[in-house]
Amino acid sequence: MQPFTTVTGPGVVLDRDNIDTDQLIPARFMKRSRTEGYGDQLLRDLRFDEDGEPDPAFPLNRLAEPPVLMVAGKNFGCGSSREAAVYALVDHGIRVVVAASFADIFRGNAGKNGLLTIALGDAERARLVRFVERERASAELGRLTIDLETQTIAGEGLETIEFDIDAGLKRRLLLGLDELSETLEDEPMITAFETRHFAERPWVVPANR
Amino acid sequence: MRQTIVDKIWAAHEILAREGSSLLFVDRHLLHEGSHHAFDKIGAAGRKVRHPELTFGVADHYAPSSELRANAASATMIERLSANTARHGIGSFGLGDARRGIVHVAMPEQGLTLPGLVIVCGDSHTATHGAFGAFAFGIGASEVAHVLATQALWQKKPPAMRITVTGELPFGTTAKDLALHIIGRIGTGGATGHAVEYAGAAISALSMEGRMTLCNMTIEMGARSGIVPPDETTFAWLRGRPMAPKGAAFDRAVQSWKALRSDAGADYAREVVIDAGEVAPMVTWGTSPEQVAPVTGAVPEPAAGGDAEALDYMGLSGGESLSEIPIDRGFIGSCTNGRYSDLLAAARVLAGRRLAVPLLVSPGSSEVARQAEESGIAAIFRAAGAEWGMSGCSLCVGMNGDRVQAGERCASTSNRNFRGRQGPGARTHLMSPAMVAAAALSGRIADVRAMELAALPEAAESFEAARAGS
Ligand code: SF4
Numbered sequence: 125m126q127p128f129t130t131v132t133g134p135g136v137v138l139d140r141d142n143i144d145t146d147q148l149i150p151a152r153f154m155k156r157s158r159t160e161g162y163g164d165q166l167l168r169d170l171r172f173d174e175d176g177e178p179d180p181a182f183p184l185n186r187l188a189e190p191p192v193l194m195v196a197g198k199n200f201g202c203g204s205s206r207e208a209a210v211y212a213l214v215d216h217g218i219r220v221v222v223a224a225s226f227a228d229i230f231r232g233n234a235g236k237n238g239l240l241t242i243a244l245g246d247a248e249r250a251r252l253v254r255f256v257e258r259e260r261a262s263a264e265l266g267r268l269t270i271d272l273e274t275q276t277i278a279g280e281g282l283e284t285i286e287f288d289i290d291a292g293l294k295r296r297l298l299l300g301l302d303e304l305s306e307t308l309e310d311e312p313m314i315t316a317f318e319t320r321h322f323a324e325r326p327w328v329v330p331a332n333r
Numbered sequence: 334m335r336q337t338i339v340d341k342i343w344a345a346h347e348i349l350a351r352e353g354s355s356l357l358f359v360d361r362h363l364l365h366e367g368s369h370h371a372f373d374k375i376g377a378a379g380r381k382v383r384h385p386e387l388t389f390g391v392a393d394h395y396a397p398s399s400e401l402r403a404n405a406a407s408a409t410m411i412e413r414l415s416a417n418t419a420r421h422g423i424g425s426f427g428l429g430d431a432r433r434g435i436v437h438v439a440m441p442e443q444g445l446t447l448p449g450l451v452i453v454c455g456d457s458h459t460a461t462h463g464a465f466g467a468f469a470f471g472i473g474a475s476e477v478a479h480v481l482a483t484q485a486l487w488q489k490k491p492p493a494m495r496i497t498v499t500g501e502l503p504f505g506t507t508a509k510d511l512a513l514h515i516i517g518r519i520g521t522g523g524a525t526g527h528a529v530e531y532a533g534a535a536i537s538a539l540s541m542e543g544r545m546t547l548c549n550m551t552i553e554m555g556a557r558s559g560i561v562p563p564d565e566t567t568f569a570w571l572r573g574r575p576m577a578p579k580g581a582a583f584d585r586a587v588q589s590w591k592a593l594r595s596d597a598g599a600d601y602a603r604e605v606v607i608d609a610g611e612v613a614p615m616v617t618w619g620t621s622p623e624q625v626a627p628v629t630g631a632v633p634e635p636a637a638g639g640d641a642e643a644l645d646y647m648g649l650s651g652g653e654s655l656s657e658i659p660i661d662r663g664f665i666g667s668c669t670n671g672r673y674s675d676l677l678a679a680a681r682v683l684a685g686r687r688l689a690v691p692l693l694v695s696p697g698s699s700e701v702a703r704q705a706e707e708s709g710i711a712a713i714f715r716a717a718g719a720e721w722g723m724s725g726c727s728l729c730v731g732m733n734g735d736r737v738q739a740g741e742r743c744a745s746t747s748n749r750n751f752r753g754r755q756g757p758g759a760r761t762h763l764m765s766p767a768m769v770a771a772a773a774l775s776g777r778i779a780d781v782r783a784m785e786l787a788a789l790p791e792a793a794e795s796f797e798a799a800r801a802g803s
Contacts, residue, residue, distance in 0.1 A: 134718045140642070142521060142621045146751045151732040155406055157368055170755050172631060174739065183686060204730075205457040205543060207370060228526045229457055229558050233473035282656035286384055290489075292352035301337045302376075303487060304479050310349060310356065314383075314485055317348040317358055325345075325378075328360045330445055330576040 126238045127300030132269045133192030135256040136183050143196050144203035145230060149212040152206075161210055163215030167292075185188050190217040193268055193277075193307075197223065201230025208235045208283045219269050220251060222277075235293045236303065240272065242287045255282045272298055335596035337493045338562050339528045342468040342593070346451045354487045361445060361467075362480050363436050364390035364418065364425070366410040371455065371477035372417040382421040383484040389445060390418040390425030393435045395733045398695045398722030402734030421481075430521040432481045434698020434724045435460040435797025437549065437668035441541075442700050448590040449561035451756035453480060458668050458748065461554045464544035465571070466563035466593050468528070471552065491557045492602035494527035498535040500609040504784035507678065508543035508643075509670055509746070509765040511535070512550035513605055513615035517625040525555035527603060530595065535609035536561055541570040549669045550748055553622040561596040616655050616778055618751045618764040624750075628655055628768065628780045646752055647760050648740070656778050658762070661741040663692040663773035664755075665766050666722075667729040670746035671697025673704050676765040677793060680696035680710040683717040684768035685786035686736075689776035690721040692769070695736065696726035708793040744772035 153165045171182050178185045194213070199222035200208060210233045213221065220240045234241045244252070255266065272285045272294065277285040296303065322328060336344070348356040368390070375382070382388060395410040397403035409430060418425035426433040429714040432443055437458055440446055446465035453459060455477040462469035472486065480486055502511060516523070529551050531544075539547065544561045551559030561567075568587050572578050578586050613627035626633070633639035636653030644650060649658070652698040665679050666673070676696065694714050696702035702724055714721055728735045729747035731754065737743045739758025746769050747754075748759040762778060771781040788794075 142751075144751045146749070150753055150757070151730050154367070154732065155410055158373060160742060166444050174757065177701060199525070202521060202555065203396050203457065203749060205455055205471040206367065207455075210473070214489055227555060228613050229473055231469050233475065236473065236475035257470075290353070292354060298800055303475070305481065307483050307485065307487070308358065312484075314356075314358070314483060319483075321346075321358060325586075325589070327447060327450075327578040327582065328450065331578055331582075332576050333386060 125300045125301055127242060128219065128238050128272050128297040130269060130271045131192050132267050134187060134189055134266065135193040135195060135252070135268050136187060136191035137253050137256050138183055138194060138196045139253065141197035142199045142202055145201055145206050145209035146203055148201070148209035149206065154206060154208050158211065161215045162212040163217070166212040166216040179215065192217060192269060193220040193222065194218050195222045195249065195256060198225050200226050202227040205229045207233045207237070210234050210239050213238050222249060224249060224332070235297070238297065240270065240297065244285065248285050249284065252277065252285060255279055335599040337530060337599045338466065338560060338593055339493060339530065339594040340467055340749065342449055342451065343490060345449070348485055353426060356485050357451055357488050358485050359453050359480050360450040361452040362385060362388045363440055363452065363459070364388065364414070364423070365393050365436050365456065366395045366414045367455055368477055369413050369417065369563060370474035371481060374478035380482045382423060382481045382485045385422040388423045388481070389431055389440065390423055391436050391439055392415055392427050394726045394730065396428065396723065396725030397734045398693065398725055398727040404734050407733050425785050434700060435668045435726055438671055438697035438701065441465065442698055443543065443572070444571060447571065447577065448567060449587070449593050453486060457552045458549050458703050460556065460559045461549040461668060463548040463558050463560035464541060465567055466560060466590065468558060468560065470558045476646045491526055491528040493600070494524050494529045494556070494599040494603040496529055496531055496605045497533040497607050498531065498607045499533050500535055501538065502609045502612055503534055505614055507765045507767070508539055508546040510612050510615045511609065512547050513617065513622065513625045513763065514612045515620045516550065517615065518572060518607065519554060519605060521553060521621055521623045522537055522555045524551065526590055527556050529554070530558045531559065531561045537564065540674060541566060542672045545672070546669055553660055553748060563590050582686050603701070614765060614768050614781055616768065618647065618649060618655060620646055620750055620752050622748070622750060622763060626655060628778065630655055642690030646652050656780055659742070659777045660744045660772050661764070662690050662743050663736065664728040664743055664745040664747065664770045665692065665769050666695035666697065666727050667747040668697065669748040670766050671695065671701065673701050675746065676701065676705050676710055677789070679766040679770035680793065681714045681786045682767050682781060682784055683774065684713045684789060686717055686774050688718040688773050692771055692773040693722055694719050694732060695722040695729055696724045699724050709790050710750070710793050731759070744769045744778065
């Protein structure tokens with residue numbers, strides 16, 4: 125996993141609630157392998173019309189430079205557990221999603237792929253939205269700097285926003301650590317647990333396999 | 334400390350705790366075609382599957398419901414699952430296997446879902462298995478790889494939420510209507526991240542199939558899991574299932590499962606009480622399951638919560654009566670409503686009548702299909718003019734060859750009315766199986782309570798009674 129320390133770049137606003145993973149990556153595109161990349165299919169059916177022409181009004185299509193941060197409403201990433209929704213965002217260059225709230229599974233998937241998810245209260249989120257919208261209207265794209273170590277989002281003319289993050293996740297993101305290799309160090313404990321568990325609950329191993 | 338049922342299952346599966354998270358042992362790991370990313374991950378690292386005997390695969394998402402709509406790309410996904418599971422010594426139900434079906438229908442049917450287990454699957458509707466008193470939840474591909482390699486998963490304990498449903502469900506309403514009613518009340522974020530526990534007389538009265546429908550839809554409230562503590566209904570349903578314990582081993586298991594209930598006075602971060610008597614047949618009008626109303630209601634005006642973007646996508650305007658909306662097709666199936674009792678409820682409406690619009694039925698599993706053929710209800714669907722498809726996820730998700738065309742309106746028993754879920758531009762109205770049958774007969778959304786129901790041949794009804802009560 126790519127370590128996450130500081131990221132700088134423009135933002136984009138998708139001011140809707142319930143952006144589900146079917147929208148982030150429609151099911152018909154999920155046959156790809158990871159190496160083929162998912163970035164071009166991010167929000168495919170919102171960005172492009174039926175003939176594959178980009179919708180000029182859609183926020184992601186109006187930017188000269190791909191954004192690093194996306195701001196959205198409530199319940200971001202709800203629906204299917206497909207991790208490809210995170211791949212699509214990350215492959216498109218987005219490293220941070222700010223929302224009023226996130227769906228559970230999406231948030232877990234994000235953390236495992238170096239995508240930072242930040243839940244903000246309405247007032248702070250509105251400040252961020254105003255910053256991004258105002259900067260988009262100006263000639264030069266305004267840049268945001270997201271610093272994981274200090275847990276801040278900063279930008280010129282933006283009152284710095286602080287955010288919360290789980291301590292374990294922060295450590296893994298900063299170091300680009302993968303959870304699985306860490307867990308493998310705990311293997312003896314898993315083995316000891318299993319011996320006890322199978323003895324107490326013999327039905328755990330199915331009959332007639 | 335007074336514990337909830339989830340606390341008890343959690344404690345029995347905690348291998349270790351660190352940084353506020355617990356490493357939980359996983360008793361059942363279920364796979365489908367979408368698992369290819371996870372196999373690639375462990376393959377790249379040269380890792381082995383730790384417990385192939387606790388891991389089960391099944392082809393469902395990409396399984397075609399008709400040979401006519403089968404395609405090469407979907408076949409590749411199914412072959413990949415077979416190859417990956419075979420390489421690691423994992424049992425998997427592929428095309429042609431009589432045990433095959435949608436993962437959340439087939440695995441309980443085979444007796445793989447048991448009370449008190451921790452069950453995970455790379456699919457959000459894994460919550461379905463909570464109907465048996467299991468702690469079951471969906472995970473992503475990285476977590477699937479983690480479970481394959483370690484048979485364990487890092488989790489933070491979700492806050493507990495209790496939904497108590499008092500009273501009795503009125504005539505013509507089902508667990509699906511109850512689920513949609515609750516989502517309408519608390520919203521798609523109403524249970525975000527919570528472990529939901531169901532309680533109350535209306536829940537105890539539900540059949541196992543109804544409990545599965547309800548736990549399945551719990552994910553649409555934003556919950557991590559849904560659970561119904563096991564009782565005699567649960568034990569009766571499980572007895573004799575192919576892979577459940579047998580004889581004395583089963584009885585010993587039941588003794589232990591009886592302890593799986595929340596202590597009186599256990600703490601819940603959220604409590605909701607619902608009166609089942611208020612539930613009516615429900616229909617969604619928008620692009621989120623929370624955009625729902627009783628069939629006797631109307632599409633809300635944008636000013637009254639009628640989300641203008643959703644109405645635009647759905648081609649509806651505020652004020653329209655739900656029961657006047659014409660539909661183009663119907664779909665009965667999915668892990669929410671593809672079980673025998675669902676098909677039976679629809680057959681009671683369809684018997685002796687002819688459809689006004691096309692209806693696709695995809696039984697939740699090959700076993701459900703077999704039972705329906707045997708009891709004669711498959712014949713009722715065919716006589717009405719429905720297409721009787723093969724089992725799989727089918728029209729619940731546009732990825733296996735089945736699709737609703739852009740602009741078409743579909744009355745569907747599935748669980749998500751998201752934009753494009755049934756195909757780009759498709760318009761989905763979620764409802765119960767009997768309501769879909771009523772809509773497909775009328776050519777518009779219709780109140781099933783106004784329709785006369787057929788008494789079905791003894792074989793069909795008693796088949797159900799025999800199964801439910803055995
Ligand atoms: S039937 Fe639908 S919701 Fe259920 S597992 Fe298949 S795609 Fe998912």
